[in-house]
Amino acid sequence: MKYYDKLIFELSESGRCAFSLREAKVEVELPDNLKRQSPLPLPEVSEVDVVRHYTNLSQMNFGVDTGFYPLGSCTMKYNPKIDEEISQLPEFRDAHPLMHSEGLEEIYSQLDKALAAITGMSHFTFQPCAGAHGELTGLMLMRAYHESRGDFGRKRIIVPDSAHGTNPASAAICGLDVVVVKSKENGLVDIESLKPLLGEDLAGIMLTNPNTLGLFEKDIKQIASLVHGCGGLLYYDGANMNPLLGVVRPGDMGFDIMHLNLHKTFSTPHGGGGPGSGPVGVCEKLVPLLGIIRTSAFHGNTGVIIKALAYILSLGKQHIALAGKYASLNANYIKESLRDSYKLPIDSVCKHEFVFDGLLEPNGVSTLDVAKRLLDYGYHAPTIYFPMLFHQSIMIEPTETESKQTLDEFIAVMKKIAQEAVEDPELLHSAPHNTPVGRPDETAAARQPILRWRPE
Amino acid sequence: MLQPTKAAYKMTEHFAYFPHTEKDVREMLDRISLSSLDELYSDVPSEFIYRGDYDLPDAMSEQQLRNYFEKLASRAPRKKVFVGQGAYDHYSPSVLQYICSRSEFLTSYTPYQAEISQGTLRYIFEFQSMICNLTGMDVANASMYDGATAAAEAMRVCISSTRKRNTVLLSSSLLPNVLETIRTYARFSGIELLEIPSLEGQTSLEALRSLLSDQVAGVILPQINRYGVVEDHSAFSEAIHQAGALMVEYCDPSALAVIKSPAEWGADIAVGDAQSLGIPLSYGGPYVGFMACRSEYMRKLPGRLVGQTVDAQGRRCYVLTLQAREQHIRREKATSNICSNQSLMALWVTVYLSLMGPKGLKRVNDLSYEGAHELKRGLMETGLFEDPFPQRPFIKEFVLKPLCDVAELQQALDGAGYFAALQTEEGYVSFCVTEKHEAEEVAEIIRIVESLKQ
Numbered sequence: 001m002k003y004y005d006k007l008i009f010e011l012s013e014s015g016r017c018a019f020s021l022r023e024a025k026v027e028v029e030l031p032d033n034l035k036r037q038s039p040l041p042l043p044e045v046s047e048v049d050v051v052r053h054y055t056n057l058s059q060m061n062f063g064v065d066t067g068f069y070p071l072g073s074c075t076m077k078y079n080p081k082i083d084e085e086i087s088q089l090p091e092f093r094d095a096h097p098l099m100h101s102e103g104l105e106e107i108y109s110q111l112d113k114a115l116a117a118i119t120g121m122s123h124f125t126f127q128p129c130a131g132a133h134g135e136l137t138g139l140m141l142m143r144a145y146h147e148s149r150g151d152f153g154r155k156r157i158i159v160p161d162s163a164h165g166t167n168p169a170s171a172a173i174c175g176l177d178v179v180v181v182k183s184k185e186n187g188l189v190d191i192e193s194l195k196p197l198l199g200e201d202l203a204g205i206m207l208t209n210p211n212t213l214g215l216f217e218k219d220i221k222q223i224a225s226l227v228h229g230c231g232g233l234l235y236y237d238g239a240n241m242n243p244l245l246g247v248v249r250p251g252d253m254g255f256d257i258m259h260l261n262l263h264k265t266f267s268t269p270h271g272g273g274g275p276g277s278g279p280v281g282v283c284e285k286l287v288p289l290l291g292i293i294r295t296s297a298f299h300g301n302t303g304v305i306i307k308a309l310a311y312i313l314s315l316g317k318q319h320i321a322l323a324g325k326y327a328s329l330n331a332n333y334i335k336e337s338l339r340d341s342y343k344l345p346i347d348s349v350c351k352h353e354f355v356f357d358g359l360l361e362p363n364g365v366s367t368l369d370v371a372k373r374l375l376d377y378g379y380h381a382p383t384i385y386f387p388m389l390f391h392q393s394i395m396i397e398p399t400e401t402e403s404k405q406t407l408d409e410f411i412a413v414m415k416k417i418a419q420e421a422v423e424d425p426e427l428l429h430s431a432p433h434n435t436p437v438g439r440p441d442e443t444a445a446a447r448q449p450i451l452r453w454r455p456e
Numbered sequence: 457m458l459q460p461t462k463a464a465y466k467m468t469e470h471f472a473y474f475p476h477t478e479k480d481v482r483e484m485l486d487r488i489s490l491s492s493l494d495e496l497y498s499d500v501p502s503e504f505i506y507r508g509d510y511d512l513p514d515a516m517s518e519q520q521l522r523n524y525f526e527k528l529a530s531r532a533p534r535k536k537v538f539v540g541q542g543a544y545d546h547y548s549p550s551v552l553q554y555i556c557s558r559s560e561f562l563t564s565y566t567p568y569q570a571e572i573s574q575g576t577l578r579y580i581f582e583f584q585s586m587i588c589n590l591t592g593m594d595v596a597n598a599s600m601y602d603g604a605t606a607a608a609e610a611m612r613v614c615i616s617s618t619r620k621r622n623t624v625l626l627s628s629s630l631l632p633n634v635l636e637t638i639r640t641y642a643r644f645s646g647i648e649l650l651e652i653p654s655l656e657g658q659t660s661l662e663a664l665r666s667l668l669s670d671q672v673a674g675v676i677l678p679q680i681n682r683y684g685v686v687e688d689h690s691a692f693s694e695a696i697h698q699a700g701a702l703m704v705e706y707c708d709p710s711a712l713a714v715i716k717s718p719a720e721w722g723a724d725i726a727v728g729d730a731q732s733l734g735i736p737l738s739y740g741g742p743y744v745g746f747m748a749c750r751s752e753y754m755r756k757l758p759g760r761l762v763g764q765t766v767d768a769q770g771r772r773c774y775v776l777t778l779q780a781r782e783q784h785i786r787r788e789k790a791t792s793n794i795c796s797n798q799s800l801m802a803l804w805v806t807v808y809l810s811l812m813g814p815k816g817l818k819r820v821n822d823l824s825y826e827g828a829h830e831l832k833r834g835l836m837e838t839g840l841f842e843d844p845f846p847q848r849p850f851i852k853e854f855v856l857k858p859l860c861d862v863a864e865l866q867q868a869l870d871g872a873g874y875f876a877a878l879q880t881e882e883g884y885v886s887f888c889v890t891e892k893h894e895a896e897e898v899a900e901i902i903r904i905v906e907s908l909k910q
Contacts, residue, residue, distance in 0.1 A: 001572065005772060008582050008810045019547070019816030021823065021891055026823045027560035028714045028818075030849050034686050040814040041589050047551060050810045054555045054579070061575030063563030067470065071565055078473055079563050080576055082518050088553070088660050091529035096537045096545065096794075097740030099875050103532030104739050117511040129601035130796035132783070140644050169783035169793035172903060173612070173645045178788045216499045227647060247497060263796065267473075269559075271762065271800030272576035273566035274599070275742030294636045295544055297729070298602035298740025306525075313524065316515025319471045325493040326476055329484055332496060336488045347490075349496060381569050388786070403475035424804070430768075435571040438767035440775040449754070451595045452585040 003436040009453045013054060018047040030336040042453040060436045061272070062380055069404050070334075071354045072383035072395025073164065073212060075242045075264035080314065081347060083268070083307040086319045089103025092306060097298035108299065111309045118312075118320070119241075119253020119283030121258060123288045126300035131239055134259025135170035135206070139294045141257055141282060142204050142233050143174060149193075151231070154193035154203040158227075160189050162213060162387045166238055167206045176203055182293040187213040188344045191222060200224060208240050209253070212387045212395070214331060214350035224254030234259060238278075241265045242399065243328045243351035246320040256283045266308035296359045326351040326400035330407060334396055337411045341418035346388055352399070358392025365421040367392040369428040373420065376434045377413045471515075508838025536897055538831075538854040538869075538876035540888030541632070542631045544732040546710060546820060547668035547892045548808070552734050554809050556800060556899065566760070566796065570775045571767075576799065577774035578761040586809045591705075591726035592711040592719025593748035598760035599797040604637035607621030607676060607706055609758045609792060610727045610747060611638055614674025614702045615647060616758050616791070621673035621701070623648040627659040629681035630706060632881055638676070644792065646733035655687045656847035661692060674725075678706040679715065684828075684853030684879070684888070685845060686715055693722025702753075708732050709746070711851055713817035718748075725749045735801060735806030744801035755781060758792030823891035827898050829831040831889050832856070834902035838909060840865075844884060855884035860908055868904050876901060 003263040045053075046441035062069070065296065069076035087093075113123050128134035139157070146154045157176040159167045161183055168178045184190045188211070206290060209217045224234055236250040242265045244250070250258050262268050262454070263276035270276070282290065315323060328351045335344065335354045342356040353363050359368050371381035395425050398407060415447050420427055432438065476484075485491060497505060516524060529781060537545040558561070560575060566717045567573030567580075580598045587596035600606035611624045630650045652675070653663045659677055668675075675696050682687055689705075704725040705718035710732035718726035731743035747757060755778065763777035769793045783790040787894065812820065832854050835841055841856035862879050869876045874897075877885040889898065 005773065007578070007585075008806075009585065017815060018551075018811040019813065019819065021816065021819045024819055024822035024826055026822065026826045026829075028821050030686060030715065032463050033690055034688060034849060035718055037720060038592055038717060040713055040817070042586060042812070042817065043810050044815070044816045045810060047811065050551060050807060053810070054807055055558070057575040058555075058558040058560040059575070060578070061560040061564050061805045062569070062572040063560045063751060066560035067826055069498070069565070071568075074565050076565060080473065082521060082561075084523065086525045089525065091532040091534055093736045093738055094534050094537070094545075095739040096539055096875055097537070097543050098539060098541055099535060099537075099739075101532045101739065103530070104529040106528055106531065107740045114512055129605070129798065130794070131611065131796045132793040133601060133605070135677075136793055140883055143644060158698075165784040165787050165790070165793075166793050166795050168788035169786070169790040172788040173641075173793050174788075175646050190466050197774055216497075218499050218501060220504070221501060228485070231483045242760045247506065247508070248504050248842075250498060252505050252506065253721075258891075270565045270796070272561055272803070273799035273800075274601075274796040275744075275798045275801055276796040280868055287553070290836060294633065294640050296741075297602045297631075297633045299561050299744070299834060301741040302739040303742050309524065310521055312520055313513060313516045314473075314518075315512075317510045317512040318515040319474070321508055321553065322474060322493075325496060326474055328496040329476075329481065329488075329493060329627065332490075333484045333489045337779075344531075349490075349499060351496075351847070356627045371569070375569060375572050380565075380572065383568075401473050401475065404477075406475075432571050436790040437571055437773040438576055438769055440570045440767050440773050441765045442775055445763040445777040446774050446780075449595075450759075450764040451581075451754075451761055451777075452581070454585075454587045455589075 001060050004060060006053065007453050008053050011045050011049050012043040014044055016044045018045055018050050030342060045078055053309060053387045060341045067378050068402060069380040070382050070396045070398050070409055071380060072397040075241055075397060075399055077267050077399035078401035079267055079269040080311060083310040084137040086310050087303045087306040090364050107306055107309055111305055114312045115260060115279060117282060119258060119281055120249030122284045123287050123290060124281040125303055126279045127296045128259065128280055129276035129296055129301050130274060130276040130297055131259060131261040131278045132166040132170055132279045133295065135166055136174055137293060138235055138257045138259050138280045139170055139174040139176060140293050141286055141289050142235060145233065145286050146203060153201050156201050157203050158205040162209060162211050164212060164237060167237060187215045188217055189223060191219055192321050197231040199377055200231065202230055202232040204235055206235040206237055208237040208245060210240050210351040213346060213351040215348060216351060218291045219414060239264060243324045245324040246322065247324045256286060262304055262308040268304045275301045277301045289308065324431040328398060330398040330402055331408055332439050334398055334411060338414050341415050352397055353397035356394040357390040357422055358416055361422055363421050363425050365425050367394050370417055372439065373417050373428050373431040375432040379410060401455050509869065535875040536805060536873055538887055538889060539878045540875055541878060541886055543632060543735055543737055545892055546732055546890045548734045548736050549811050551811060551897050552804055552807050556804050561800060561803055567776060574773060577762050577799040579803050579806050581764065583806045584762060586806060587746045587748050590709050591748045592717035593726050594751040595754050596746060596748035597757045598762055599799060599802040600747055600759060601798060602743045604634045604743045606727035606747050607634050608638045608641035608744030610676065610704045610725050611642060611647060611674065612645065613753060613756045615727060617702060618752055621671055623650060623671045624673055625650050625667050625675040626651050627652050627677045629654040629659055630678045631682050655684045657848045658687045665695050668695060672699055672701045673703040674704055676704040676706060680707050680711055683845060683855045684850040685848040686850060689721045711811060713814065713822060714821045726755065730805045733805045735804050742798055742801050744798040744805060756791055759794040759797055768795065820891045821851055826887055827889035827893050828854060829851045831887060831898045831901060835905060838905050840905060840908065852890055853888040855880060855886045858885050865908060868908060872904055
């Protein structure tokens with residue numbers, strides 16, 4: 001990666017153009033008071049300028065295709081190329097959303113069927129464009145269900161302290177009061193703390209299973225019976241579905257509503273932060289409500305949906321049973337290989353991810369320093385400082401698409417960094433050293449925000 | 457029980473996405489002191505281990521996958537699209553797909569590690585800048601899911617930016633699916649909505665005035681509405697601001713090259729869908745919403761924001777900023793629950809606007825205007841339609857009141873390969889023409905409609 005400094009605006013030269021359109025015979029005619037008066041400072045560049053500029057930018061970026069990306073809770077698995085190609089077939093690419101299209105309707109219905117088979121839910125809505133959007137849609141369905149039964153008093157929702165930040169945020173936007181349930185020392189939901197939170201005003205509980213520590217909530221049966229017992233529903237945050245892929249179905253555990261992140265579990269690329277897709281599945285009794293909730297403009301992110309179906313069909317019934325298991329195998333392998341160098345706060349078999357609480361011998365070196373040093377060695381950093389249950393969280397999720405060889409190399413580098421922390425902590429405080437830019441001054445960015453280029 | 461471990465890894469010998477060899481698995485299990493893959497799930501109550509056969513098809517090879525989807529594609533025949541209603545068939549230059557397919561962009565995550573994400577951060581900064589330039593606003597976020605959700609989030613910003621006000625006014629001429637999405641969000645957020653009626657195809661200022669009160673936090677208006685009409689919002693801003701509410705303009709950013717910008721109308725917030733800026737129709741998504749506002753509302757914005765700063769060596773660089781608004785820090789007190797947005801689609805838009813520049817974007821409007829006005833003139837001449845809003849200006853989209861059988865009309869157009877004359881809630885038929893369409897196609901549609909007269 002090399003440093004490249006320009007903004008596209010800085011390449012602009014009045015009179016240059018990169019568009020190729022036929023001449024117009026007329027100009028837009030509008031009454032004067034409807035016309036734009038102010039200048040439109042968009043770049044004026046040539047086509048080659050555009051191609052070089054964005055190619056240069058891409059070379060300052062790290063993707064799954066660049067190298068190992070063990071970002072916890074993000075499931076950065078390999079994104080198959082054939083799925084990209086299929087999603088771009090002209091018949092799919094050029095279809096208007098309000099058009100009747102048998103082929104595309106069939107794709108939606110096949111994916112619905114496949115996801116139902118994989119999760120044990122009845123049906124899915126595909127409108128949500130991301131995981132958090134799925135949470136919001138799912139919680140709306142939860143409230144709509146209670147209200148459809150004339151039960152308007154259920155305004156509280158239980159969320160564990162280890163939950164993704166989107167859970168409480170989605171609940172708040174859905175008009176629910178968030179009640180936090182604590183985790184025990186072993187990282188699991190504390191049943192005794194849960195019991196007093198139950199009641200007739202409970203809408204339900206949001207659970208991530210395995211949770212963000214990568215631990216399976218093994219009391220799930222009891223949790224489900226307690227929540228159902230007081231009339232609440234169970235919401236499954238599918239962000240951590242990957243280790244259960246082909247092994248456990250959320251529907252069988254008693255979950256009533258769930259979302260999946262197609263951009264995690266079903267291998268569609270993350271695109272630098274979207275587009276994703278967060279379909280929401282429900283059990284039989286909530287199916288009639290699916291039609292009444294509109295949370296986006298059309299059917300959903302069709303392009304993403306096609307890729308997810310292609311991925312599932314390539315797995316098929318033969319390979320699906322191993323996806324989750326290999327994800328868990330890879331995570332446990334890293335965990336056990338590094339526990340002599342990094343602090344393992346909870347010693348238990350993990351699923352797709354696990355959390356270290358910093359170095360065993362920190363010598364003043366923080367999790368941030370370790371993460372930044374990893375960049376020097378050509379790896380993306382794990383998720384850091386999350387979950388907030390520990391002060392120096394390093395959350396590692398390798399996914400099933402990484403080989404033992406890749407993991408071994410990563411383990412060796414992590415050990416080397418632990419060694420460097422003892423011998424030369426300054427090297428880590430000032431890392432990264434080999435990236436296009438060093439650590440950005442985040443305080444300055446927030447104190448006097450510069451959020452746009454301005455014409456001079 | 458689960459497959460015995462030994463058989464289990466035999467199954468994957470030929471699966472391209474699992475790199476594990478039998479030897480790897482054995483060595484890895486040894487390292488973690490387990491004897492089988494199943495033991496990784498020893499903490500899962502055995503009743504929850506799925507022992508059934510997944511109801512899925514047999515695994516497909518790449519060739520089989522290709523055949524399967526090509527067969528589905530043949531059941532999704534391509535049409536020449538002459539309908540808009542929130543999804544516009546503008547031309548997408550070749551460079552877009554080429555650049556946006558680069559895997560460094562495509563296969564990266566949200567740019568948390570700024571040092572190895574300068575590509576993503578830089579184009580988002582450019583995207584934010586371009587949205588500001590188009591709308592005339594001070595600040596724009598890194599993207600929203602689509603226009604409908606952007607409008608719903610704008611409603612929430614109105615509520616959080618005012619005190620003790622819980623009502624938002626919506627123009628009834630907003631696109632139907634935008635209205636429906638806002639209504640869904642409002643219902644669960646406990647926000648009151650009132651609809652401003654339209655008069656002769658445009659939001660009524662008089663009706664708006666009568667609905668404004670000290671309970672109204674904001675007003676959401678379409679710059680170009682569901683009828684394709686370019687609305688006149690003269691005196692709207694004064695009325696809205698006098699009542700202490702925020703003004704939100706829902707816009708088609710493609711048209712902002714020629715029509716008055718939200719800032720010029722005096723809006724506080726601009727939202728919309730940027731699909732019209734080079735993003736293929738793709739049966740409804742992925743698209744990309746945007747939200748821009750005046751600087752006083754900056755800290756109320758939902759979602760990601762990229763800011764400029766310097767690194768330790770003083771080099772200009774970019775970073776996610778003002779994160780104290782966001783869910784991963786503030787949890788239930790965040791301005792929004794947004795985490796993933798539509799980053800890659802923001803790249804599509806950024807590259808598109810770089811290619812088009814101010815002149816190209818104007819040309820897109822001129823060509824669309826030319827085709828749409830030619831089509832409307834021709835259709836009116838058939839005598840099979842009435843113009844419900846003859847005095848209202850439009851650019852590329854318009855509705856007509858059909859005096860003929862709509863099903864027959866649609867069938868005739870469909871038979872010739874056109875998707876056009878979409879029926880609206882009001883019983884109108886809607887048309888849209890873009891620069892993609894040739895004069896010959898417009899003439900053919902007119903001829904087809906003409907032939908219905910006999």
